[in-house]
Structure formats: structure tokens, C-alpha cells
Amino acid sequence: MNMDDFALDFMAFLEKSPTPFHAVKNICSILEKSGFVKLDESEAWNLKPKGKYIVTRNGSALIAFITGKESPAINGIRLTGAHTDSPCLKVKPVPELKSSGYIELDVEIYGGVLLNTWFDRxxxxxxxxxCLTSDGIIMSCLVDFIDTVAFIPSLAIHLNRDVNSSKSVNPQKEMLPIVMHHNANSRTNDFMDMLLDQVRGAIPEASEILEHELFLYDAQRPSFVGLKKEFMTGARIDNLLSCYAGARAIADTATDFCSVLVLNDNEEVGSSSISGADGQFLKSILERICGSAESFSRAMAKSVMISTDNAHGVHPNYSEKHDTNHRPIMNNGPAIKINANQRYATNSETSAIIKMVAKRNSIQLQTFTMRSDMACGSTIGPITASLLGIKTVDIGVPTLGMHSIREMAGKLDIHGLYKLIKGFNSDDIQMLVPY
Structure with missing residues (x-):
């Protein structure tokens, strides 16, 4: 698939995936069209050589794998990892707040959100x-209002004259979206009633909402920008870009090697959950693929993982925030991410492997390290490397506006990441020769 078509398909995926639940559902659809078969964790498995399978957990995390021609203990596993969640605003369990004639939603902050970007959107x-059905059965479903239903207005500059010189945001007070006018004579729980109507579109027999996990999202569609349309903007590019590239790569891979894609949830809040990288989801599935503890240990010793999460592209207005020699530019290729304190899991050997794959597939690469006087973020890479003992390289597409409500990435880099993962999955390469 060429670069333009790939970018258009990614934009369509992004628009249909406002939450991790929707992203996993849509990735399952992509993989099933390529012959992947869903498995149930609670059932016995009968895996076949070169079989293609999908496992999901919590509806928000996914593992897809191709078993390969031989046991992973012989050739190891080509593993790619990313995460499905993005910083956002999450609706609290009891959501309605009535104030000054309006109904607002009580929300909490999920992850490291650039709060100012959520105003006036x-x-x-x-x-x-x-929900509970009329037959007394507990059922779950996905909902998406799709239409614009909420707005967080800024305070007018006339009432806050210092806003352009100093602005801090109180998330408890200022991040409350307006969703409707408050009718004091109404006896209904307006928002929850409307939510129940949404649920009944999927479950007609729903009679009561028992609980919800709802998130606000930017209703503006992704778009190409720039005079030559070489950039893409949209919500949740970090890290659905990596999820989509990994999913398309394994879907398009024809290989004799065991290849695995893991998409964890909750990376933005520490990864400690049943679907997060700091849980047992991946290890449990890999042990079942390998078949025994002996085979698993041998496979891990021969395996390599790409942890792919967006990289900090150099901002032209703040270039001093980057190390002089490590300033990734959009549309100059994915960046290998390196940190001496192991906030990224890359080492010299795993970096060399990716450089070899990139060279074979004519993909340009860049390198990113943080300034030595600034703290570094992290990824699922170090966590997974620690839990599995697997050699890992951290890479990512250079991005601007990371953790904003809308982010920016290069069209060329999006396609380059896909090609890199696909080559990693399928190239016949000698991963490492012991010295």
C-alpha cells in the first residue's frame, strides 16, 4: 500500500476509534479480514503451525500472533508492542453537576493531559x-454519541485580564464540560437517560445503567495540513498510530517466523492493570504459544521486541528543548529512542538490528535522546523487557503537540513505521551472533 492510501486508511481508523475499546474492536476487524481467528483465554487452544490468532482482554488490550513454521524456541519471536490509551478526560461515575442554569459533567484527568488544549473545542x-436488561442479565456494549455534545468554554479575557501572561488550570473547577441547559422542573436524570437511549441502540432490552467507562474526545475529524499536505493532525495519534501500523504490518506479513503484536491499555497511567504492560497478559499468552517453561525461556533468549510509541519531534519554536545532535524532524523517518537510565529499553545491539532492517527496506531512521538536564518519559518497552527478559528497542514517529487534544505527525513517517515493522516481522535476519 502506498503512503497516501495508508495515511487515508489510518485517518479513517483514528476517527472510528475514540476510545481503547473502539480501537481494539476495529483492529480485530482488520485482522479477521486477513485470516486471524479469535481465541478465548478461558478455553483450551489447539494452535497450528503458521496459524493466525487474536486474543483480547478487557476489550481494551489485544494480542495478535502468527505461530510460525517452527517452535519459537528455535527461531525466537518477533514482538511488536504499543498501547491503546491516550490522555483525555474521563467521566466520573456520578456525572451530573447542576450549576448556574446548566448541566455539566464531572470529569477526572486520565494521564498527562495538556489541559489548555481542551478549551473551546x-x-x-x-x-x-x-447495563441490566429487563431479563435480569448484565450486559456490556460500546457507545459513541458521535455528534458534538459537550463544550468547555474559556473564561472571556475581559474577566481574566492576565490570562495571556499566566494561566494555570484547576482540573476540578475549570475542566467541566457543559452538556445541556438545566430545567429545574425536570424529574429525569437527563444525561443518564440519554446514555440509556444510546445503549438501547445496541441492547434494546436494557433497562438500567449499572456502570460506565466514558471518555470525552475531540469531535473534529483528522486532516492533512501544510501547503503540500505532508503532515497529519488528529486526536490520539499518540499512540493509535503505532497500534495501527503494527496491526497492518502483522496483517500483511507472510512469514515462517513467530510474530506477535501486543497492544496494552493503561500505559498513560502507569501500566499496572490486567490489560497493562505491567500485568501478566503478554507473558501468559507467550507461555501458551511456546507450550512449556523450557520452550518459553529458550524463545525469550532468542527474541527481540520493538516497543513503538511516539517520539518528541523538535518544535521549531522551542528547538532549545532538544539535545543538539538528537532533534527528530517530521517526515525524516521514525526515531530510535535511547536513554542511559533505561527509560527506553534500547541498547546497542537492538538498535543495530533495527538499523539493519531499515537499511534492507530503504527506510530512513533518526535518533532521539533527551537533554541531560531534563527528565525523560518512558514506554512499555522497559516494563516488558524486565518482565520477559526480552531484548528490546524503543522507536517512535516524531510528533508535535504530544498529549494535546490534537497532535501532528508526518505522513511519510506513518508509512515508514509500517514498513519497518513489516520488515522486522518477515525479514530472514540473523538477530544476534554471540561474541
Missing amino acids: DLSIAGRTT
């Missing part, structure tokens, strides 16, 4: 809802 709501 058209917002919608999506997520997962669990």
Missing part, C-alpha cells in the same frame, strides 16, 4: 457501558 463522548 467541539467534544463528544464514547466508551463502554454495562
Whole structure:
């Protein structure tokens, strides 16, 4: 698939995936069209050589794998990892707040959100809802209001004259979206009633909302920008870009090697959950693929993982925030991410492997390290490397506006990441020769 078509398909995926639940559902659809078969963790498995399979957990994390021609203990595993969640605003369990004639939603901050970017935006709501049916059965479904249903207005400059010189945001007070006018004579729980109507579109027999996991999201569609349209902007590019590239790569891979894609949830809040990288989801599935503890240990010793998460592209207005020799530029290729304190898991050997794959597939690469006087973020890479003992390289597409409600990436880099992962999955390469 050429670069333009790939970017258009990614934009369509991004628009249909406002939450991790929707992203996993849509990636399952992509993989099933390529012959992947869903498995149930609670059932016995009968894996076949070169079989293609999918496992999901919590509806927000996914592992897809190709078993390969031989046991992973012989050739190891080509593993790619990313995460499905993005910083955002999450609706609290009891959501309605009535103030000054309006109904607002009580929200909490999920992850490291650039809060100022959420003001004065058209917002919608999506997520997962669990309900009770008229037959007394508990059921869950995904919901997406799609239409613009919420707005967080800024305070006018006339009432806050110092806003352009100093602005801090109180998330408890200022991040409350307006969703409707308050009718004092109404006896209904307006928002929850409307949510129940949404649920009944999927579950007609739903009688009561028991609980929900709902998130606000930017209702503006992704778009190409720039005089030559070489950039892409949209919400959740960090890190659905990596999820989509990994999913398309394994879907398009024809290989004799065991290849695995893991998409964890909750990376933005520490990864400690049943679907997060700091849980047992991946290890459990890999042990079942390998078949025994002996085979698993041998496979891990021969395996390599790409942890792919967006990289900090150099901002032309703040270039001093980057190390002089490590300033990734959009559309100059994915960046290998390196940190001496192991916030990224890359070492010299794993970096060399990726450089070899990139060279074979004519993909330009860049390198990113943080300034020595600034703290470094992290990824699922070090966590997974620690839990599995697997050699890992951290890479990512240079991005601007990371953790904003809308982010920016290069069209060429999006396609380059896909080609890199596909080559990693399928190239016949000698991973490492012991010295």
C-alpha cells in the first residue's frame, strides 16, 4: 500500500476509534479480514503451525500472533508492542453537576493531559457501558454519541485580564464540560437517560445503567495540513498510530517466523492493570504459544521486541528543548529512542538490528535522546523487557503537540513505521551472533 492510501486508511481508523475499546474492536476487524481467528483465554487452544490468532482482554488490550513454521524456541519471536490509551478526560461515575442554569459533567484527568488544549473545542463522548436488561442479565456494549455534545468554554479575557501572561488550570473547577441547559422542573436524570437511549441502540432490552467507562474526545475529524499536505493532525495519534501500523504490518506479513503484536491499555497511567504492560497478559499468552517453561525461556533468549510509541519531534519554536545532535524532524523517518537510565529499553545491539532492517527496506531512521538536564518519559518497552527478559528497542514517529487534544505527525513517517515493522516481522535476519 502506498503512503497516501495508508495515511487515508489510518485517518479513517483514528476517527472510528475514540476510545481503547473502539480501537481494539476495529483492529480485530482488520485482522479477521486477513485470516486471524479469535481465541478465548478461558478455553483450551489447539494452535497450528503458521496459524493466525487474536486474543483480547478487557476489550481494551489485544494480542495478535502468527505461530510460525517452527517452535519459537528455535527461531525466537518477533514482538511488536504499543498501547491503546491516550490522555483525555474521563467521566466520573456520578456525572451530573447542576450549576448556574446548566448541566455539566464531572470529569477526572486520565494521564498527562495538556489541559489548555481542551478549551473551546467541539467534544463528544464514547466508551463502554454495562447495563441490566429487563431479563435480569448484565450486559456490556460500546457507545459513541458521535455528534458534538459537550463544550468547555474559556473564561472571556475581559474577566481574566492576565490570562495571556499566566494561566494555570484547576482540573476540578475549570475542566467541566457543559452538556445541556438545566430545567429545574425536570424529574429525569437527563444525561443518564440519554446514555440509556444510546445503549438501547445496541441492547434494546436494557433497562438500567449499572456502570460506565466514558471518555470525552475531540469531535473534529483528522486532516492533512501544510501547503503540500505532508503532515497529519488528529486526536490520539499518540499512540493509535503505532497500534495501527503494527496491526497492518502483522496483517500483511507472510512469514515462517513467530510474530506477535501486543497492544496494552493503561500505559498513560502507569501500566499496572490486567490489560497493562505491567500485568501478566503478554507473558501468559507467550507461555501458551511456546507450550512449556523450557520452550518459553529458550524463545525469550532468542527474541527481540520493538516497543513503538511516539517520539518528541523538535518544535521549531522551542528547538532549545532538544539535545543538539538528537532533534527528530517530521517526515525524516521514525526515531530510535535511547536513554542511559533505561527509560527506553534500547541498547546497542537492538538498535543495530533495527538499523539493519531499515537499511534492507530503504527506510530512513533518526535518533532521539533527551537533554541531560531534563527528565525523560518512558514506554512499555522497559516494563516488558524486565518482565520477559526480552531484548528490546524503543522507536517512535516524531510528533508535535504530544498529549494535546490534537497532535501532528508526518505522513511519510506513518508509512515508514509500517514498513519497518513489516520488515522486522518477515525479514530472514540473523538477530544476534554471540561474541
